[in-house]
Amino acid sequence: MxxxxxxxxxxxxxxxxxxxxxxxxxxxxxxxxxxxxxxxxxxxxxxxxxxxxxxxxxxxxxxxxxxxxxxxxxxxxxxxxxxxxxxxxxxxxxxxxxxxxxxxxxxxxxxxxxxxxxxxxxxxxxxxxxxxxxxxxxxxxxxxxxxxxxxxxxxxxxxxxxxxxxxxxxxxxxxxxxxxxxxxxxxxxxxxxxxxxxxxxxxxxxxxxxxxxxxxxxxxxxxxxxxxxAWSEPVSQSYGEWKVSVMPPNSVGVLMLAQLARLQPVLGEAREARLYTQIMEASRWLPRLRDRVADPGAAWPWPSPAEPSARLGDPREHRDGDPGDTAGIVLADAxxxxxxxxxxxxxxxxxxxxxxxxxxxxxxxxYEFSLDPAAHNRLAPGKRPVHTLNPYIVQAGGEPVLYAVSPGGVSQTTTGVQCIGNVLLDGMSLPAAVDAPRWSLSRDGEVMCEPGFSAAVVEALRASGLAVTTDSLHPFYFGSIKAVRRLPQGVLEAAADLRREACAITR
Incomplete structure (x- = not known):
C-alpha cells in the first residue's frame, strides 16, 4: 500500500x-x-x-x-x-x-x-x-x-x-x-x-x-x-555525478557521507548489490563511529573509504530508550x-x-553526550552534543536537484542514502522513492527490514552472519521523508512520507 x-x-x-x-x-x-x-x-x-x-x-x-x-x-x-x-x-x-x-x-x-x-x-x-x-x-x-x-x-x-x-x-x-x-x-x-x-x-x-x-x-x-x-560551511561528498552536502559536525550528517563514499565502487551495479554493500558496511562501523562526531572545532577522524576495516574502537555502550523524534521542513522556489x-x-x-x-x-x-574521558563527544559545559539532525541537499552541475530531510535519530543517515539512491540511481519518482521499503539498524546493531524489502538481500545478509529481523519493527526507525526535487525544466516536485504525519504543497 x-x-x-x-x-x-x-x-x-x-x-x-x-x-x-x-x-x-x-x-x-x-x-x-x-x-x-x-x-x-x-x-x-x-x-x-x-x-x-x-x-x-x-x-x-x-x-x-x-x-x-x-x-x-x-x-x-x-x-x-x-x-x-x-x-x-x-x-x-x-x-x-x-x-x-x-x-x-x-x-x-x-x-x-x-x-x-x-x-x-x-x-x-x-x-x-x-x-x-x-x-x-x-x-x-x-x-x-x-x-x-x-x-x-x-x-x-x-x-x-x-x-x-x-x-x-x-x-x-x-x-x-x-x-x-x-x-x-x-x-x-x-x-x-x-x-x-x-x-x-x-x-x-x-x-x-x-x-x-x-x-x-x-x-x-x-x-x-x-x-x-552559528553560520558555517556545509560538508560535501561527491557521489557519482552528484555532490551531496550536509551539516558539519556536531551533526551526524558526515556519517551519511561516509556511507556514500563506501558505495562509490558499486555505483554501477544493480540495486540489490548496492543495498547489500551499504548494509554490510554500515552495520560493521556505523554504531562504533557515532561517538566520534563532536562539537565543531573538535577532531573528527572518520576512516578513509579505502580503509573499511580501520580500527574504530569499542562500540558505544548500548542505551535503552526510544529512537529520536524530529520535525522537518523542506522549501524551494522558482x-x-x-x-x-x-x-x-x-x-x-x-x-x-x-x-x-x-x-x-x-x-x-x-543524554547524547558520552562520559568516556577519551571520547570526542565527552560532556563539557558549553559544548554541543553529537546531533542526529541531518538535512541534506544534492546538486548536479552545481544546481540543486534534491532537497530532503527525515526524522529517525542516527537512522536519518541510512534513510538519506536510500532516498538518494532511489531517486538518482534507480530513477524512481519521488513518491515511489519515499514509499520503497527501507532498512535500518536497531540500537544494538540488528538489521531491520520493512515488509516488502528485497528477500534476496535479506537472505544474503543472513548468510553473511548478520542478525536480520522483519518482524515487530519499531516504525520510528524508518523515518518519514520530506523531499522536493527540481526537475530539468524548473518544475518542482514535492512529496511527504506518511510513515508519520506529513504534508506536501506546491503552487
Missing part, C-alpha cells in the same frame, strides 16, 4: 513539512511574498505547537540553505549546548535518559533570529500569528502526538508538568480532541513582539529559569543569555533557492518536563 501522498508539481514553490497546518502556514507566507526563511519560521512555530512530542521552543534546529543568486550553500547550527553546571562529575551513575538533568540550553528561538536577520523580511508578529492562534484558540490533538503519547513510558510520564500538558481529567488526550496551550500562546506572543531576547533574557527566560530551579535542573539565566546560532531544516527535542517528549508557566517542553539532548 502506498504511504506517501501523490507527488505535487508546481512552478512557483514547493513545501513539505511534518504537519498539514505547518505546510499551509509556509504556503501562506510565500503567497504573501515572504522569503523561504520567513516561510520556514512560520512553519517551524506551528510544528512546535502541533507536534510538541517532537519539537518545542525548548529544543534546537539545524538548516542548510541554497542561495541561487550567489550559487552558494550555507549551514546554520541552532543546536543547544550543555549548561555551565553540566560537569561530568555530576553524573557518577551515568547521564539519565529523562528528567531535569537532561536539558541542553535550547537553541531554536536564537536559530530563528539568526536566520531571519540574514534572509527574512516579514515581521515576526505576522510569522508567528498562526502558531499563536493555534496554541491559544486550540487545535485538534494530532494523531501523531496521540500515537506517541500512547507509547510514552512511566519514566516520561512522571516528569514535572507532563500530566498537566498532555492529560485531561487523568486520561491521555485523544486524537481529534480540542487542544489548547494558553501558556505557550503567551510565550509565543512575547517572542513575536520582542524577538529572541524575550526568550533568552526577558520575561520568558525569567519564568523558564524559575521552573528550572524549582525542579532542580542545571540550566540558569546565564546559560540562556549566552546561546548563539528562482532556484531552497532550504532543508530539522528541529527536535531528541527522543519523543524530550526530557518529559513541561513548564506550566511558559508551556515549553524541554529537550533531553544532554
Amino acid at each position: 502506498s504511504r506517501s501522498r501523490a507527488s505535487a508539481f508546481g512552478t512557483r514553490y514547493a513545501v513539505s513539512t511534518g504537519h498539514h497546518l505547518a505546510s499551509q502556514a509556509a504556503a501562506d507566507v510565500l503567497d504573501a511574498n515572504g522569503t523561504l526563511v520567513d516561510a520556514m519560521l512560520a512553519a517551524s512555530a506551528v510544528l512546535a505547537v502541533a507536534l510538541p512530542h517532537a519539537t518545542s521552543l525548548g529544543g534546537c534546529a539545524m538548516m542548510l540553505t541554497y542561495d541561487a543568486s550567489s550559487r552558494r550553500l550555507h549551514a546554520l547550527n541552532g543546536s543547544g549546548v550543555a549548561p555551565a553546571a553540566a560537569e561530568p562529575a555530576r553524573f557518577p551513575d551515568g547521564i539519565p535518559a529523562r528528567g531535569p538533568h537532561t536539558w541542553v540550553v535550547p537553541g531554536l528561538v536564537r536559530f530563528w533570529a539568526e536566520a531571519h536577520a540574514a534572509h527574512g523580511r516579514t515581521p515576526w508578529r505576522e510569522l508567528l500569528a498562526p502558531a499563536i492562534a493555534l496554541a491559544g484558540q486550540g487545535m485538534g490533538f494530532s494523531s501523531e502526538l496521540a500515537r506517541n503519547l500512547g507509547n510514552a513510558k512511566p519514566e516520561v510520564r512522571r516528569q514535572p508538568g507532563f500530566a498537566q500538558a498532555f492529560l485531561a481529567e487523568g486520561q491521555d488526550r485523544c486524537a481529534g480532541s480540542l487542544y489548547r496551550q494558553p501558556a505557550l500562546a503567551e510565550t509565543l506572543s512575547a517572542v513575536a513582539m520582542e524577538g529572541a531576547d524575550a526568550f533568552y533574557r526577558g520575561a520568558v527566560a525569567q519564568r523558564l529559569c524559575a521552573y528550572a530551579e524549582s525542579v532542580g535542573a542545571l540550566m540558569g539565566r546565564e546559560d540562556l543569555a549566552a546561546v548563539r546560532a 528562482q532556484g533557492n531552497g532550504l532543508v531544516m530539522l528541529q527536535s527535542v531528541f527522543q519523543p517528549f524530550g526530557s518529559g518536563c513541561v513548564d506550566p508557566g511558559t508551556g515549553i517542553l524541554m529537550n533531553n539532548r544532554l
